[in-house]
Amino acid sequence: MINSLYISNFKGFKEIQIPELGHLNLIVGKNNSGKSTILEALMLYSSAGSESTLHEISINHDEKSRERPRFNDPRFNSNDDKTNDIDGGFPYEHLFYGRKFNGKIPIQIGEIENENKLLTISYLKRKQDTNDSKNETLKLLQKLNVIDSEVILPNATSQNILEVKKGRTKHIIPLDELIYRRLNRYVESEEKQRTNFQYVPTKTTSMDDLGVLWDKATLTPYENILLMP
Structure with a gap:
Protein backbone atom coordinates (compact mmCIF):
# COMPACT_ATOMS: atom_id res chain seq x y z
CA MET A 1 0.00 0.00 0.00
CA ILE A 2 1.18 3.53 -0.75
CA ASN A 3 0.31 6.44 1.53
CA SER A 4 0.49 9.19 -1.10
CA LEU A 5 0.58 9.40 -4.89
CA TYR A 6 2.91 11.15 -7.31
CA ILE A 7 2.41 10.97 -11.09
CA SER A 8 4.46 12.78 -13.71
CA ASN A 9 4.69 12.72 -17.50
CA PHE A 10 1.89 10.14 -17.79
CA LYS A 11 -0.81 10.69 -20.43
CA GLY A 12 -2.53 14.03 -19.70
CA PHE A 13 -0.68 14.64 -16.44
CA LYS A 14 2.52 16.65 -16.55
CA GLU A 15 2.61 16.33 -12.77
CA ILE A 16 0.08 15.63 -10.03
CA GLN A 17 0.44 14.96 -6.32
CA ILE A 18 -2.09 13.49 -3.89
CA PRO A 19 -0.57 14.03 -0.42
CA GLU A 20 -2.60 11.39 1.41
CA LEU A 21 -4.28 8.09 0.54
CA GLY A 22 -6.39 5.81 2.72
CA HIS A 23 -7.53 2.21 2.53
CA LEU A 24 -10.56 3.37 0.50
CA ASN A 25 -10.33 6.37 -1.80
CA LEU A 26 -13.03 8.14 -3.82
CA ILE A 27 -11.92 10.04 -6.90
CA VAL A 28 -14.41 12.63 -8.18
CA GLY A 29 -14.25 15.15 -10.98
CA LYS A 30 -15.74 16.32 -14.25
CA ASN A 31 -15.65 14.28 -17.44
CA ASN A 32 -12.17 14.08 -19.01
CA SER A 33 -10.57 15.50 -15.86
CA GLY A 34 -8.21 12.53 -15.48
CA LYS A 35 -9.99 10.17 -13.08
CA SER A 36 -9.39 7.13 -15.29
CA THR A 37 -5.80 8.20 -15.86
CA ILE A 38 -5.16 8.08 -12.10
CA LEU A 39 -6.62 4.56 -11.95
CA GLU A 40 -4.51 3.48 -14.93
CA ALA A 41 -1.41 4.91 -13.27
CA LEU A 42 -2.16 2.88 -10.15
CA MET A 43 -2.75 -0.17 -12.33
CA LEU A 44 0.62 0.32 -14.04
CA TYR A 45 2.33 0.89 -10.70
CA SER A 46 0.79 -2.25 -9.18
CA SER A 47 2.01 -4.34 -12.11
CA ALA A 48 5.52 -2.84 -11.73
CA GLY A 49 5.42 -1.69 -15.33
CA SER A 50 4.62 -5.02 -16.96
CA GLU A 51 4.16 -4.84 -20.71
CA SER A 52 0.84 -6.70 -20.53
CA THR A 53 -0.52 -3.76 -18.51
CA LEU A 54 0.88 -1.23 -21.00
CA HIS A 55 -0.84 -3.24 -23.72
CA GLU A 56 -4.17 -3.40 -21.86
CA ILE A 57 -4.22 0.35 -21.23
CA SER A 58 -3.39 0.94 -24.91
CA ILE A 59 -6.07 -1.29 -26.43
CA ASN A 60 -8.71 0.07 -24.03
CA HIS A 61 -8.21 3.41 -25.79
CA ASP A 62 -7.64 2.01 -29.30
CA GLU A 63 -4.01 3.13 -29.20
CA LYS A 64 -0.92 1.49 -30.66
CA SER A 65 0.49 -1.53 -28.86
CA ARG A 66 2.97 -4.21 -29.81
CA GLU A 67 0.10 -6.51 -30.75
CA ARG A 68 -1.66 -5.45 -33.95
CA PRO A 69 -5.02 -6.79 -35.21
CA ARG A 70 -4.80 -9.62 -37.72
CA PHE A 71 -6.30 -9.14 -41.18
CA ASN A 72 -9.28 -11.37 -40.33
CA ASP A 73 -9.94 -9.57 -37.02
CA PRO A 74 -13.07 -7.32 -37.08
CA ARG A 75 -10.91 -4.54 -35.61
CA PHE A 76 -8.51 -4.65 -38.56
CA ASN A 77 -8.49 -1.58 -40.80
CA SER A 78 -5.90 -1.79 -43.53
CA ASN A 79 -5.96 1.97 -44.15
CA ASP A 80 -5.48 2.78 -40.47
CA ASP A 81 -2.73 0.21 -40.08
CA LYS A 82 -0.97 1.55 -43.16
CA THR A 83 -1.19 5.08 -41.81
CA ASN A 84 0.21 4.00 -38.43
CA ASP A 85 3.15 2.29 -40.13
CA ILE A 86 3.88 5.38 -42.21
CA ASP A 87 3.75 7.58 -39.11
CA GLY A 88 6.38 5.34 -37.60
CA GLY A 89 5.19 5.76 -34.02
CA LYS A 125 17.69 5.27 -27.87
CA ARG A 126 21.10 3.69 -27.82
CA LYS A 127 23.71 3.40 -30.52
CA GLN A 128 24.89 -0.18 -30.72
CA ASP A 129 27.67 -2.09 -32.38
CA THR A 130 25.98 -4.52 -34.77
CA ASN A 131 28.60 -7.14 -33.85
CA ASP A 132 27.98 -6.86 -30.12
CA SER A 133 25.84 -9.89 -29.27
CA LYS A 134 25.92 -8.98 -25.58
CA ASN A 135 23.60 -5.95 -25.73
CA GLU A 136 20.53 -6.02 -23.53
CA THR A 137 18.00 -6.68 -26.30
CA LEU A 138 19.79 -9.76 -27.55
CA LYS A 139 20.15 -11.09 -24.02
CA LEU A 140 16.43 -10.56 -23.46
CA LEU A 141 15.48 -12.39 -26.65
CA GLN A 142 17.82 -15.23 -25.78
CA LYS A 143 16.41 -15.45 -22.27
CA LEU A 144 12.89 -15.76 -23.71
CA ASN A 145 14.13 -18.40 -26.20
CA VAL A 146 13.04 -16.23 -29.13
CA ILE A 147 16.40 -16.32 -30.91
CA ASP A 148 19.46 -18.53 -30.87
CA SER A 149 22.52 -17.44 -28.92
CA GLU A 150 24.48 -17.19 -32.19
CA VAL A 151 22.06 -14.76 -33.88
CA ILE A 152 23.03 -11.13 -34.41
CA LEU A 153 20.33 -8.68 -35.48
CA PRO A 154 21.05 -7.28 -38.95
CA ASN A 155 21.52 -3.52 -39.40
CA ALA A 156 20.72 -2.84 -35.73
CA THR A 157 22.27 0.66 -35.83
CA SER A 158 20.03 1.92 -33.05
CA GLN A 159 18.06 0.35 -30.26
CA ASN A 160 14.79 1.89 -29.04
CA ILE A 161 13.70 0.58 -25.67
CA LEU A 162 11.64 1.36 -22.61
CA GLU A 163 13.68 0.93 -19.45
CA VAL A 164 11.39 0.11 -16.52
CA LYS A 165 12.65 0.46 -12.96
CA LYS A 166 10.95 -0.09 -9.61
CA GLY A 167 13.05 -0.15 -6.51
CA ARG A 168 16.21 -2.10 -7.27
CA THR A 169 14.76 -4.13 -10.13
CA LYS A 170 14.84 -3.28 -13.82
CA HIS A 171 13.60 -4.76 -17.08
CA ILE A 172 13.57 -3.50 -20.65
CA ILE A 173 10.86 -3.53 -23.32
CA PRO A 174 12.19 -3.43 -26.91
CA LEU A 175 10.32 -1.11 -29.27
CA ASP A 176 11.98 -1.73 -32.63
CA GLU A 177 9.61 -3.63 -34.90
CA LEU A 178 12.29 -6.05 -36.05
CA ILE A 179 12.66 -7.17 -32.44
CA TYR A 180 9.20 -6.97 -30.91
CA ARG A 181 7.53 -8.71 -33.85
CA ARG A 182 9.52 -11.83 -32.93
CA LEU A 183 8.54 -11.86 -29.26
CA ASN A 184 5.77 -14.37 -28.60
CA ARG A 185 4.88 -12.93 -25.20
CA TYR A 186 5.03 -9.67 -23.30
CA VAL A 187 7.96 -8.62 -21.16
CA GLU A 188 6.82 -8.85 -17.56
CA SER A 189 8.17 -7.42 -14.34
CA GLU A 190 9.44 -9.53 -11.47
CA GLU A 191 6.71 -11.24 -9.48
CA LYS A 192 7.96 -9.88 -6.15
CA GLN A 193 7.47 -6.31 -7.37
CA ARG A 194 3.80 -6.77 -8.29
CA THR A 195 0.70 -6.15 -6.20
CA ASN A 196 -2.59 -7.98 -6.70
CA PHE A 197 -5.20 -5.68 -8.23
CA GLN A 198 -8.39 -5.72 -10.26
CA TYR A 199 -9.13 -2.95 -12.76
CA VAL A 200 -12.76 -2.47 -13.83
CA PRO A 201 -12.82 -0.47 -17.11
CA THR A 202 -15.27 2.35 -17.70
CA LYS A 203 -16.31 1.19 -21.14
CA THR A 204 -20.04 0.77 -21.65
CA THR A 205 -21.15 -2.85 -21.83
CA SER A 206 -22.48 -3.79 -25.27
CA MET A 207 -26.18 -4.55 -25.76
CA ASP A 208 -25.33 -8.17 -26.65
CA ASP A 209 -23.44 -8.63 -23.39
CA LEU A 210 -26.23 -6.93 -21.45
CA GLY A 211 -28.71 -9.28 -23.09
CA VAL A 212 -26.74 -12.33 -21.98
CA LEU A 213 -26.50 -10.98 -18.43
CA TRP A 214 -30.21 -10.16 -18.35
CA ASP A 215 -31.13 -13.64 -19.61
CA LYS A 216 -29.24 -15.08 -16.66
CA ALA A 217 -31.27 -12.94 -14.25
CA THR A 218 -34.77 -13.28 -15.69
CA LEU A 219 -37.10 -15.92 -14.27
CA THR A 220 -34.93 -16.12 -11.17
CA PRO A 221 -35.27 -14.47 -7.73
CA TYR A 222 -32.77 -11.86 -8.90
CA GLU A 223 -35.22 -10.50 -11.48
CA ASN A 224 -37.38 -8.83 -8.82
CA ILE A 225 -34.30 -7.25 -7.23
CA LEU A 226 -33.21 -5.76 -10.55
CA LEU A 227 -36.68 -4.35 -11.20
CA MET A 228 -36.97 -2.67 -7.81
CA PRO A 229 -37.18 1.17 -8.12
Whole structure:
Protein backbone atom coordinates (compact mmCIF):
# COMPACT_ATOMS: atom_id res chain seq x y z
CA MET A 1 0.00 0.00 0.00
CA ILE A 2 1.18 3.53 -0.75
CA ASN A 3 0.31 6.44 1.53
CA SER A 4 0.49 9.19 -1.10
CA LEU A 5 0.58 9.40 -4.89
CA TYR A 6 2.91 11.15 -7.31
CA ILE A 7 2.41 10.97 -11.09
CA SER A 8 4.46 12.78 -13.71
CA ASN A 9 4.69 12.72 -17.50
CA PHE A 10 1.89 10.14 -17.79
CA LYS A 11 -0.81 10.69 -20.43
CA GLY A 12 -2.53 14.03 -19.70
CA PHE A 13 -0.68 14.64 -16.44
CA LYS A 14 2.52 16.65 -16.55
CA GLU A 15 2.61 16.33 -12.77
CA ILE A 16 0.08 15.63 -10.03
CA GLN A 17 0.44 14.96 -6.32
CA ILE A 18 -2.09 13.49 -3.89
CA PRO A 19 -0.57 14.03 -0.42
CA GLU A 20 -2.60 11.39 1.41
CA LEU A 21 -4.28 8.09 0.54
CA GLY A 22 -6.39 5.81 2.72
CA HIS A 23 -7.53 2.21 2.53
CA LEU A 24 -10.56 3.37 0.50
CA ASN A 25 -10.33 6.37 -1.80
CA LEU A 26 -13.03 8.14 -3.82
CA ILE A 27 -11.92 10.04 -6.90
CA VAL A 28 -14.41 12.63 -8.18
CA GLY A 29 -14.25 15.15 -10.98
CA LYS A 30 -15.74 16.32 -14.25
CA ASN A 31 -15.65 14.28 -17.44
CA ASN A 32 -12.17 14.08 -19.01
CA SER A 33 -10.57 15.50 -15.86
CA GLY A 34 -8.21 12.53 -15.48
CA LYS A 35 -9.99 10.17 -13.08
CA SER A 36 -9.39 7.13 -15.29
CA THR A 37 -5.80 8.20 -15.86
CA ILE A 38 -5.16 8.08 -12.10
CA LEU A 39 -6.62 4.56 -11.95
CA GLU A 40 -4.51 3.48 -14.93
CA ALA A 41 -1.41 4.91 -13.27
CA LEU A 42 -2.16 2.88 -10.15
CA MET A 43 -2.75 -0.17 -12.33
CA LEU A 44 0.62 0.32 -14.04
CA TYR A 45 2.33 0.89 -10.70
CA SER A 46 0.79 -2.25 -9.18
CA SER A 47 2.01 -4.34 -12.11
CA ALA A 48 5.52 -2.84 -11.73
CA GLY A 49 5.42 -1.69 -15.33
CA SER A 50 4.62 -5.02 -16.96
CA GLU A 51 4.16 -4.84 -20.71
CA SER A 52 0.84 -6.70 -20.53
CA THR A 53 -0.52 -3.76 -18.51
CA LEU A 54 0.88 -1.23 -21.00
CA HIS A 55 -0.84 -3.24 -23.72
CA GLU A 56 -4.17 -3.40 -21.86
CA ILE A 57 -4.22 0.35 -21.23
CA SER A 58 -3.39 0.94 -24.91
CA ILE A 59 -6.07 -1.29 -26.43
CA ASN A 60 -8.71 0.07 -24.03
CA HIS A 61 -8.21 3.41 -25.79
CA ASP A 62 -7.64 2.01 -29.30
CA GLU A 63 -4.01 3.13 -29.20
CA LYS A 64 -0.92 1.49 -30.66
CA SER A 65 0.49 -1.53 -28.86
CA ARG A 66 2.97 -4.21 -29.81
CA GLU A 67 0.10 -6.51 -30.75
CA ARG A 68 -1.66 -5.45 -33.95
CA PRO A 69 -5.02 -6.79 -35.21
CA ARG A 70 -4.80 -9.62 -37.72
CA PHE A 71 -6.30 -9.14 -41.18
CA ASN A 72 -9.28 -11.37 -40.33
CA ASP A 73 -9.94 -9.57 -37.02
CA PRO A 74 -13.07 -7.32 -37.08
CA ARG A 75 -10.91 -4.54 -35.61
CA PHE A 76 -8.51 -4.65 -38.56
CA ASN A 77 -8.49 -1.58 -40.80
CA SER A 78 -5.90 -1.79 -43.53
CA ASN A 79 -5.96 1.97 -44.15
CA ASP A 80 -5.48 2.78 -40.47
CA ASP A 81 -2.73 0.21 -40.08
CA LYS A 82 -0.97 1.55 -43.16
CA THR A 83 -1.19 5.08 -41.81
CA ASN A 84 0.21 4.00 -38.43
CA ASP A 85 3.15 2.29 -40.13
CA ILE A 86 3.88 5.38 -42.21
CA ASP A 87 3.75 7.58 -39.11
CA GLY A 88 6.38 5.34 -37.60
CA GLY A 89 5.19 5.76 -34.02
CA PHE A 90 6.42 3.35 -31.39
CA PRO A 91 4.16 1.22 -29.18
CA TYR A 92 3.20 2.93 -25.90
CA GLU A 93 4.47 6.34 -27.01
CA HIS A 94 0.98 7.76 -26.48
CA LEU A 95 1.27 7.04 -22.73
CA PHE A 96 3.88 9.75 -22.31
CA TYR A 97 2.82 13.36 -21.67
CA GLY A 98 2.29 15.11 -25.00
CA ARG A 99 2.02 11.70 -26.71
CA LYS A 100 5.73 11.80 -27.53
CA PHE A 101 8.80 10.15 -26.06
CA ASN A 102 11.15 12.53 -24.31
CA GLY A 103 14.48 10.93 -23.51
CA LYS A 104 15.06 13.35 -20.63
CA ILE A 105 11.65 13.07 -18.91
CA PRO A 106 10.40 9.59 -17.87
CA ILE A 107 7.03 8.49 -16.60
CA GLN A 108 7.15 8.39 -12.80
CA ILE A 109 4.51 6.88 -10.51
CA GLY A 110 4.80 6.24 -6.80
CA GLU A 111 4.83 7.76 -3.37
CA ILE A 112 5.78 11.39 -2.88
CA GLU A 113 9.49 11.72 -2.07
CA ASN A 114 10.05 7.97 -1.80
CA GLU A 115 12.44 6.75 -4.49
CA ASN A 116 12.38 3.20 -3.12
CA LYS A 117 8.74 2.88 -4.17
CA LEU A 118 9.00 4.85 -7.42
CA LEU A 119 8.15 3.29 -10.80
CA THR A 120 10.14 4.92 -13.60
CA ILE A 121 9.59 4.22 -17.30
CA SER A 122 12.18 5.86 -19.55
CA TYR A 123 12.56 5.93 -23.32
CA LEU A 124 16.13 5.29 -24.43
CA LYS A 125 17.69 5.27 -27.87
CA ARG A 126 21.10 3.69 -27.82
CA LYS A 127 23.71 3.40 -30.52
CA GLN A 128 24.89 -0.18 -30.72
CA ASP A 129 27.67 -2.09 -32.38
CA THR A 130 25.98 -4.52 -34.77
CA ASN A 131 28.60 -7.14 -33.85
CA ASP A 132 27.98 -6.86 -30.12
CA SER A 133 25.84 -9.89 -29.27
CA LYS A 134 25.92 -8.98 -25.58
CA ASN A 135 23.60 -5.95 -25.73
CA GLU A 136 20.53 -6.02 -23.53
CA THR A 137 18.00 -6.68 -26.30
CA LEU A 138 19.79 -9.76 -27.55
CA LYS A 139 20.15 -11.09 -24.02
CA LEU A 140 16.43 -10.56 -23.46
CA LEU A 141 15.48 -12.39 -26.65
CA GLN A 142 17.82 -15.23 -25.78
CA LYS A 143 16.41 -15.45 -22.27
CA LEU A 144 12.89 -15.76 -23.71
CA ASN A 145 14.13 -18.40 -26.20
CA VAL A 146 13.04 -16.23 -29.13
CA ILE A 147 16.40 -16.32 -30.91
CA ASP A 148 19.46 -18.53 -30.87
CA SER A 149 22.52 -17.44 -28.92
CA GLU A 150 24.48 -17.19 -32.19
CA VAL A 151 22.06 -14.76 -33.88
CA ILE A 152 23.03 -11.13 -34.41
CA LEU A 153 20.33 -8.68 -35.48
CA PRO A 154 21.05 -7.28 -38.95
CA ASN A 155 21.52 -3.52 -39.40
CA ALA A 156 20.72 -2.84 -35.73
CA THR A 157 22.27 0.66 -35.83
CA SER A 158 20.03 1.92 -33.05
CA GLN A 159 18.06 0.35 -30.26
CA ASN A 160 14.79 1.89 -29.04
CA ILE A 161 13.70 0.58 -25.67
CA LEU A 162 11.64 1.36 -22.61
CA GLU A 163 13.68 0.93 -19.45
CA VAL A 164 11.39 0.11 -16.52
CA LYS A 165 12.65 0.46 -12.96
CA LYS A 166 10.95 -0.09 -9.61
CA GLY A 167 13.05 -0.15 -6.51
CA ARG A 168 16.21 -2.10 -7.27
CA THR A 169 14.76 -4.13 -10.13
CA LYS A 170 14.84 -3.28 -13.82
CA HIS A 171 13.60 -4.76 -17.08
CA ILE A 172 13.57 -3.50 -20.65
CA ILE A 173 10.86 -3.53 -23.32
CA PRO A 174 12.19 -3.43 -26.91
CA LEU A 175 10.32 -1.11 -29.27
CA ASP A 176 11.98 -1.73 -32.63
CA GLU A 177 9.61 -3.63 -34.90
CA LEU A 178 12.29 -6.05 -36.05
CA ILE A 179 12.66 -7.17 -32.44
CA TYR A 180 9.20 -6.97 -30.91
CA ARG A 181 7.53 -8.71 -33.85
CA ARG A 182 9.52 -11.83 -32.93
CA LEU A 183 8.54 -11.86 -29.26
CA ASN A 184 5.77 -14.37 -28.60
CA ARG A 185 4.88 -12.93 -25.20
CA TYR A 186 5.03 -9.67 -23.30
CA VAL A 187 7.96 -8.62 -21.16
CA GLU A 188 6.82 -8.85 -17.56
CA SER A 189 8.17 -7.42 -14.34
CA GLU A 190 9.44 -9.53 -11.47
CA GLU A 191 6.71 -11.24 -9.48
CA LYS A 192 7.96 -9.88 -6.15
CA GLN A 193 7.47 -6.31 -7.37
CA ARG A 194 3.80 -6.77 -8.29
CA THR A 195 0.70 -6.15 -6.20
CA ASN A 196 -2.59 -7.98 -6.70
CA PHE A 197 -5.20 -5.68 -8.23
CA GLN A 198 -8.39 -5.72 -10.26
CA TYR A 199 -9.13 -2.95 -12.76
CA VAL A 200 -12.76 -2.47 -13.83
CA PRO A 201 -12.82 -0.47 -17.11
CA THR A 202 -15.27 2.35 -17.70
CA LYS A 203 -16.31 1.19 -21.14
CA THR A 204 -20.04 0.77 -21.65
CA THR A 205 -21.15 -2.85 -21.83
CA SER A 206 -22.48 -3.79 -25.27
CA MET A 207 -26.18 -4.55 -25.76
CA ASP A 208 -25.33 -8.17 -26.65
CA ASP A 209 -23.44 -8.63 -23.39
CA LEU A 210 -26.23 -6.93 -21.45
CA GLY A 211 -28.71 -9.28 -23.09
CA VAL A 212 -26.74 -12.33 -21.98
CA LEU A 213 -26.50 -10.98 -18.43
CA TRP A 214 -30.21 -10.16 -18.35
CA ASP A 215 -31.13 -13.64 -19.61
CA LYS A 216 -29.24 -15.08 -16.66
CA ALA A 217 -31.27 -12.94 -14.25
CA THR A 218 -34.77 -13.28 -15.69
CA LEU A 219 -37.10 -15.92 -14.27
CA THR A 220 -34.93 -16.12 -11.17
CA PRO A 221 -35.27 -14.47 -7.73
CA TYR A 222 -32.77 -11.86 -8.90
CA GLU A 223 -35.22 -10.50 -11.48
CA ASN A 224 -37.38 -8.83 -8.82
CA ILE A 225 -34.30 -7.25 -7.23
CA LEU A 226 -33.21 -5.76 -10.55
CA LEU A 227 -36.68 -4.35 -11.20
CA MET A 228 -36.97 -2.67 -7.81
CA PRO A 229 -37.18 1.17 -8.12
